[in-house]
Amino acid sequence: MALTLDDIALLLAGPGQRQYGREAVSQLDHALQCAALAEEAGESTETVVAALLHDLGHLLAPENAQEEAATPRARDDLHQYIALPFLHGVFPLGVLAPIRLHVDAKRCLCTLDAGYWATLSPASKHSLELQGGRHTQEEAEAFMRLPFAEESLRVRRYDDLAKVKGRVTPPLAHYLQKMAQVAL
Numbered sequence: 450m451a452l453t454l455d456d457i458a459l460l461l462a463g464p465g466q467r468q469y470g471r472e473a474v475s476q477l478d479h480a481l482q483c484a485a486l487a488e489e490a491g492e493s494t495e496t497v498v499a500a501l502l503h504d505l506g507h508l509l510a511p512e513n514a515q516e517e518a519a520t521p522r523a524r525d526d527l528h529q530y531i532a533l534p535f536l537h538g539v540f541p542l543g544v545l546a547p548i549r550l551h552v553d554a555k556r557c558l559c560t561l562d563a564g565y566w567a568t569l570s571p572a573s574k575h576s577l578e579l580q581g582g583r584h585t586q587e588e589a590e591a592f593m594r595l596p597f598a599e600e601s602l603r604v605r606r607y608d609d610l611a612k613v614k615g616r617v618t619p620p621l622a623h624y625l626q627k628m629a630q631v632a633l
């Protein structure tokens with residue numbers, strides 16, 4: 450069931466050309482921008498790869514779910530969990546945890562950072578409600594005790610910024626090399 454690195458490259462280069470939900474960029478642009486922001490911030494290679502792959506679930510979801518993602522949704526697509534069975538045994542926890550936690554990280558940041566919610570795109574505010582809304586204080590504290598919670602919050606912030614039409618990034622090949630460096 451595990452994907453090979455070549456499978457992941459093909460997913461990003463092929464289906465990754467599709468639009469990223471209701472944002473102005475493709476799935477691949479979004480992944481590359483997110484990884485580039487992580488790299489520019491001096492993150493570990495594992496965290497950069499997590500940033501690259503955090504939305505891989507969108508590319509693995511059934512096609513009708515992908516079409517649905519381009520319109521306002523009525524339910525949570527749970528995309529943060531879809532890629533995990535395909536990546537277990539391929540990458541270490543430092544890559545898998547931020548992928549799994551990047552949605553809850555948004556819920557957590559809404560509680561921990563008073564100005565954060567206002568920075569979210571309209572689509573992201575809409576999905577927040579479907580994903581359970583902002584954390585309670587207790588939920589946010591429990592989140593912060595999870596392994597790689599801090600990295601997940603940072604990936605989330607790169608995620609939110611990685612929606613700029615026309616932003617230039619290093620090519621996919623650059624990040625495929627980083628994937629190979631951290632693969633198990």
Ligand SMILES: [Fe+2]
Pocket residue numbers: 479503504608
């Ligand atoms: Fe994302």
